[in-house]
Amino acid sequence: MISGGTDTMHDKLFMNTFSGTTLDWFISLLDGHITSFNQFSTLFIEQYIINQAPPPVTYDLFDVKQYQGEPLKDFLNRFGALVVKLHTKDEYMTVHAFRRGVLLGPFSDSLIRCRPKTFSEICHRAVAHIDAGEEVTEKCVSIGPV
Structure with a gap:
């Protein structure tokens, strides 16, 4: 979870959307490692960008x-x-x-x-x-x- 504040209902709802390898990845993140939602977004995109199909040419x-x-x-x-x-x-x-x-x-x-x-x-x-x-x-x- 994002450090520096209390867990919000949105955080809990968002985490409940994870399953399988995404949940495993999320759980593997160190406590206090993520300090903002922007940082989390960047980490998430970096983790899963390889799964995107390249744009057609x-x-x-x-x-x-x-x-x-x-x-x-x-x-x-x-x-x-x-x-x-x-x-x-x-x-x-x-x-x-x-x-x-x-x-x-x-x-x-x-x-x-x-x-x-x-x-x-x-x-x-x-x-x-x-x-x-x-x-x-x-x-x-x-x-x-x-």
Whole structure:
């Protein structure tokens, strides 16, 4: 606990939120070692900062791959969510990373034949491709077996 004063209800409530390794770490601190909440905050952050995921960088787009059996729509959403999170303006890299991440098939073939210049263009083309596939599926279902 923080030395230099009496235990407050807030101190006790805060300590009750600790469990497991965090509680073990807290208990291991020497009595009187912490003299202010700011000092405690700094120690706590230093202890647990290594557990934080590093902030994403533009090159992380190259790690996003379409899984076997994953619909194009789901891959587009996952990839697009990272693009939004990154706030990237590098269209060339974004387009290149998407083309490398999408599985081989009719849509990736279309990206090779007619290379998109922006991620927005990819999105429009992907939506059109998805809609066309859904329309074909609907027609096949409505016709039924021959």
